[in-house]
Every structure is written in structure tokens, then in C-alpha cells.
Amino acid sequence: MNVGILGGGQLGRMLALAGHALGIRTLVLENSAECPAVNVTDVLVGAFENRGDLERIAAASTVVTYEFENVPIEAARYLAQRVSVCPPPQALECAQDRLIEKTTFQSLGIPTPQFADVDSIDGLREAVARIGLPAVLKTRRLGYDGKGQRVLRAPGDVDVAWAALRRAHDLGRVCAFDREVAIIAVRSRDGSHAFYPLVETRQEGGILHTAIAPEPRWSQALQTNAETYAMRLLDHLDYVGVLALELFEHNGGLLGNEFAPRVHNSGHWTIEGAETSQFENHLRAILGLPLGSTAAIGHVGMVNLIGTLPPISAILAIPHARVHLYGKRERSGRKLGHVTVRAENGAELIVRLDRVIAVVKEAERAAEIAD
Amino acid sequence: MNVGILGGGQLGRMLALAGHALGIRTLVLENSAECPAVNVTDVLVGAFENRGDLERIAAASTVVTYEFENVPIEAARYLAQRVSVCPPPQALECAQDRLIEKTTFQSLGIPTPQFADVDSIDGLREAVARIGLPAVLKTRRLGYDGKGQRVLRAPGDVDVAWAALRRAHDLGRVCAFDREVAIIAVRSRDGSHAFYPLVETRQEGGILHTAIAPEPRWSQALQTNAETYAMRLLDHLDYVGVLALELFEHNGGLLGNEFAPRVHNSGHWTIEGAETSQFENHLRAILGLPLGSTAAIGHVGMVNLIGTLPPISAILAIPHARVHLYGKRERSGRKLGHVTVRAENGAELIVRLDRVIAVVKEAERAAEIAD
Numbered sequence: 001m002n003v004g005i006l007g008g009g010q011l012g013r014m015l016a017l018a019g020h021a022l023g024i025r026t027l028v029l030e031n032s033a034e035c036p037a038v039n040v041t042d043v044l045v046g047a048f049e050n051r052g053d054l055e056r057i058a059a060a061s062t063v064v065t066y067e068f069e070n071v072p073i074e075a076a077r078y079l080a081q082r083v084s085v086c087p088p089p090q091a092l093e094c095a096q097d098r099l100i101e102k103t104t105f106q107s108l109g110i111p112t113p114q115f116a117d118v119d120s121i122d123g124l125r126e127a128v129a130r131i132g133l134p135a136v137l138k139t140r141r142l143g144y145d146g147k148g149q150r151v152l153r154a155p156g157d158v159d160v161a162w163a164a165l166r167r168a169h170d171l172g173r174v175c176a177f178d179r180e181v182a183i184i185a186v187r188s189r190d191g192s193h194a195f196y197p198l199v200e201t202r203q204e205g206g207i208l209h210t211a212i213a214p215e216p217r218w219s220q221a222l223q224t225n226a227e228t229y230a231m232r233l234l235d236h237l238d239y240v241g242v243l244a245l246e247l248f249e250h251n252g253g254l255l256g257n258e259f260a261p262r263v264h265n266s267g268h269w270t271i272e273g274a275e276t277s278q279f280e281n282h283l284r285a286i287l288g289l290p291l292g293s294t295a296a297i298g299h300v301g302m303v304n305l306i307g308t309l310p311p312i313s314a315i316l317a318i319p320h321a322r323v324h325l326y327g328k329r330e331r332s333g334r335k336l337g338h339v340t341v342r343a344e345n346g347a348e349l350i351v352r353l354d355r356v357i358a359v360v361k362e363a364e365r366a367a368e369i370a371d
Numbered sequence: 372m373n374v375g376i377l378g379g380g381q382l383g384r385m386l387a388l389a390g391h392a393l394g395i396r397t398l399v400l401e402n403s404a405e406c407p408a409v410n411v412t413d414v415l416v417g418a419f420e421n422r423g424d425l426e427r428i429a430a431a432s433t434v435v436t437y438e439f440e441n442v443p444i445e446a447a448r449y450l451a452q453r454v455s456v457c458p459p460p461q462a463l464e465c466a467q468d469r470l471i472e473k474t475t476f477q478s479l480g481i482p483t484p485q486f487a488d489v490d491s492i493d494g495l496r497e498a499v500a501r502i503g504l505p506a507v508l509k510t511r512r513l514g515y516d517g518k519g520q521r522v523l524r525a526p527g528d529v530d531v532a533w534a535a536l537r538r539a540h541d542l543g544r545v546c547a548f549d550r551e552v553a554i555i556a557v558r559s560r561d562g563s564h565a566f567y568p569l570v571e572t573r574q575e576g577g578i579l580h581t582a583i584a585p586e587p588r589w590s591q592a593l594q595t596n597a598e599t600y601a602m603r604l605l606d607h608l609d610y611v612g613v614l615a616l617e618l619f620e621h622n623g624g625l626l627g628n629e630f631a632p633r634v635h636n637s638g639h640w641t642i643e644g645a646e647t648s649q650f651e652n653h654l655r656a657i658l659g660l661p662l663g664s665t666a667a668i669g670h671v672g673m674v675n676l677i678g679t680l681p682p683i684s685a686i687l688a689i690p691h692a693r694v695h696l697y698g699k700r701e702r703s704g705r706k707l708g709h710v711t712v713r714a715e716n717g718a719e720l721i722v723r724l725d726r727v728i729a730v731v732k733e734a735e736r737a738a739e740i741a742d
Contacts, residue, residue: 023696325394
């Protein structure tokens, strides 16, 4: 079983690592040999735009998948003529454009926050007046990890946000919410599917910082609600693989924010915290193997290591903490690794998670002082 | 952090995989590029007897370790003059000779089964008459996985066993026991140490077939007894790393059988079944990092895949089964992979484990018929 992976970042790396146990050979296509995947699997240094490179990975693979949603759609379609591509290119296409994504949500009966298609400063002012603050202005395409987005908290933020994003943005989307949760779904080639427990995600500066699973206010009703929405997306897209649906909880209900047609940062907790990790289940799904149990094992928290790494020994000294480093150099805003901590109950988890966060924050402060 | 590993079999492979998460670069020295480690880390194809190869791995490593105990002692000592070698060469030396090993156990107050130093057929007959049957005749050096040993059940087995082993054997050891358990211990550079819960191991044809942790008749008294014995070994050998102590339970007490100065098959269950795997804790220990929790997560069973592989989809269809393949070709008696299954209680575990064993046995029977 050979799996081609477009992209050799940390998600490609963790897919490759999950593949080793199952005897799956992976080959990553990435434009740099310095990528996180390089020490854990074979890397073909090349470009998604180069048909020769695409043909090489197609020829070497039973199935091709991707680790990020900004793979050029042309590359995905070109590959799909030669080899099985999972998730299907239409899922990529839908996820790449926030307006298409939102329209799809609405067509499937997945409520979304109020949003507006904004293409001028006047349009933005009018949308803010109608929808209210706080609000988020995002580019329509190619935004990720807080890049290509601005939070508007006060009327004075409008001009600043517009000035920062106008060159790149197509759509301004404006919303308000209480908190964020995500559901990781997986669907196999034969249509069998499974869902992980809802995870609460906490962002800082637009980047996921902490995830808690099952989410602390978990209820069967909310879980079923989220699963219903995710299932509609899976069916609509004829989806195969792992899909992450990010949701806002707003007044006790769920609103669709965005989805990622891939393994996702909000599912990293599944490596230690679920019976089967999202990475393994993604590989099982795209290869048509039986899916593994998505049950959580106790209560799990995950903290991203962003921009700077704490001393690894300080993290490992925290009982039950597990570290995942991605082999990247430190750089502001960059995801360098993550820490997972597990506990038998929610109260114990919070204590352990707070210790992890304290060590991570201390390293972040030290790095700021050093700058 | 760079770790050199002597040997690139499945243990080297799983050490390398555990290292990736911690940002540890591993380099394996192995005599074939076809080894299980080859797809998961860098492999230096060379020989333990070649000083140039040893110098290369020493130069590339912060610390050198090994994945099997039959590394030539000269190689370990040569390396130790150049780089930190863990576990220390004296642990290798002790484990390589069954007579020295047994004598060490006795000197540390670790009881052993009755044994005899046998170097002739007459000596073997006399020892069998004195000690009784069933009994095991083993070579003094270089035996593993049932190789270099014969079980004697009836007086007629004596001549056959002697004929099979006489060229290679130095010591005949003869014992009787009720069942086998093992304790995985880990000791760090600063002397801190930890023990995993006792695991019951079941052999077939001298090869580990099934392991259950915590062992089904687990008691704190037995655990403490095993930890006491393991601690004496760790201290005596000034040990750093993971050590597996295999024990016979006999009339409710424990007898030392043998120890392995390395990660061990009876600890594979720790990947999914313990807070920190034996592989990660071995790396933490030899690098002087804080040890991780050795607590079991529920109840765990492990089944080796020996000689032939069942269809992977048949294994993955068993709820909660996790597969680890080593990338080896099928061959009689060869360890090709293992399956782990976890449950919240012992009764549930037995049900799940029986399903795994049934699938594995069916594949073994099918392979026998095909032969």
C-alpha cells in the first residue's frame, strides 16, 4: 500500500508516522527537502504545478491525498485522472473559497453566522453596521492560521483591517460567537463513517492554541447536532478521508464556520487521546480499510507550541505530558510542535493542562524579552 | 539530540519512531539496507566488527544504544571510549552468558529455578534425573526466540535435544515453572527509575506469542516483589535505559529467568497501553530527560504476528485492534508485527483478545496448509 501525500508539513509528517505501523509506504511531494516530513518518510522535492512531478507521485501511489487545502485544484484534477485522489477534488474546491464554502453550508441546512460579501470599504462599513461587533474580516481564499484575517472589535478597526487586507481579499465575512468547537469526521470508501467527540478549540491571534476533548460542556445533543452537519457535508462531497468541521457555539446552537478537507490541528489530541488517531483513520479510510474506534480515552488536552519551543525537559517533567515536535526552526507564529496531556476526569485534566500552558507561556514570554 | 542504535530490526524501528515525536534524530547501524528500520530513519549499512563504522556512529551520536543483546562486547567497549553508551556494556556482558546471568541473579538474592551447568550427555542425564521434567535445555550464548533451546518433556527427549544443541551449547539449564511474567523497568541517568505493571507472557515454540498487561492475577505484592528484583539489577549494573526482567511464577513466588538489556517484546503493549511507551522512556532515560508515566491505560493485550501475516483488513475490522507491522518478508518463525488491543476491564479484554487470536491463528493455519 503506497500513499502519495501532497505537502510535507507536520500533517504530512504525522500521516507518514501513522502509516509506518500499518505497513503503508508514503511518498511526500513538497517543494523543499527541509520540510518536517523529510526525516520520517520519502520526499519527492518538486512542485504541485509540475506535471512531471505529479506523474511521478501518481505512478508511485495506490492513492494520493493532501495535507493542506490550498493544493491547486488543477493539480488535484490532473492527478485524479491518473490515480485515486482522496478526499475528492470537489472537497478541495469547496474549502478553498470561503464564499462557496458558506453557500454550501447554507444549501445543506447548516446554519452559519451572518456574513456579507464585501468588496469595498463602504461595503465593509455597511456590513459592520448591520451585523455588529466583534467581527472578523477574512480573505476569501488562501487564509490560514490567522493569516489573511483581522478581528474588528471597535469601529476604529474597520479602516485598519481594510487597509491590511484589501489587496488580497475577496470576501469580508463578519460574525459573532461565544466559543469554538470542532468535530473530526471520517468516511471510508464504502460509505462507513465515524465521528470523534466534539473538541473545544481556543485561538490566540487567529491560531489554534489549546484544544480540549471531549469538549468540557459536552452533551449528546450537541454531539448529535455536530455529527448531523458533518454527515451532510460528507455525503454532499462524496467524501473519503478525515474532514474537520469547525463550528461556533452561539446561544447553545451550532453555526458552521469552516471545514478542512484533511487531518486537522483540532484532532491532534487523538494520537494519545483516542482509540485510533485521526492520522491512522484518514489512511484507513482512503485505502478502504476498516475504520478504527474514534472513542476518546479519558479526557485530553492539547497545546500548540507556536513560534518558540520551551525546553523539552521542562515539558517532559510534567506528569503525563507527551511532546510532538515537527523538526522546524523557530519563527514567530509558526507551529513547531504540540503537547498532549491526558487524565481520567475533566478536573484532573484542567490541573495538568494548566501546568503545560504555564511552561509554554513562560517560554513565549522569555522569547519576547529576548527579541 | 542524536541517538545511534546498534541494530535495525523492529526494536530499532520502534525506537526511531518514538524518537521522531521528541525531535530525536536516530541513526541505525545494521548490516543490511533491507532492515525494518530503513524506511523510518537513517541507516548506516555496516558491521559491528568494523571500527570505521563504529567511529562513524559514535561521531554522529550524543549517545549510542542497542536493540539486541548480542552486540559484540568489544564493539560496545570500543564505542564507550568515544561516546556515551547506554545501557552500559557490563549489562550486555552479563546478559550474553546465561551462566553469568544466573550467577548474578543469585548474588543479588534473586532466586532462580534450579539449573545445572551441563557439558556432556551424561551430565545432562544426571541433571534431568536430579531436577526432573519438564525441563529446558538452552545454549549458554546467542539463543533467542526459541532458537538454541529445546524443551524436554519425557526421558526420550534427552538424546534428541543433546544431538540438536551440542555443537553450540555451553550450558544446560533445566527448570520447571507454572507461568511466565515480565517486568519492564527503566532507569535514567540521574538514577530516577520507574516500572511498568507486570505483564503475563505466553510462549509458543519458545517465542512470545501473547502478552497481557497488567497481568490477569496482578497483586501489589507480586508487583513489589518483581520491582525489588529489577531494582537490584538496575543498581548492580549501574543501568541506564529500559531493562526487561523475565520471571517465572512458581508456587506463588517469582524466579528470575533472564533479562534483556533493551526494550523488549513483552513491553510492546506500552505503545497504546501505557501513558508513555517503553521506546519513548528508553530514549528519555539514555538522554537524561525526565521519565514519563509508566501507568497502564486500562487493560491491554498484545499478540505477535509470527511467520505469516493475516489480512490486515481482517485485523483492523476487530474493534479497538491496532496493528504494528515491521516491514519484513514472511518466513517461518519470524516476528513480522504485532497487534495490540485495549479494554476498560479484564473481562472485555479477553473477549477482544480472543478475536485477535482467532484471526491470527486462522492465518497461521492457512499458511500451514499452503506450505
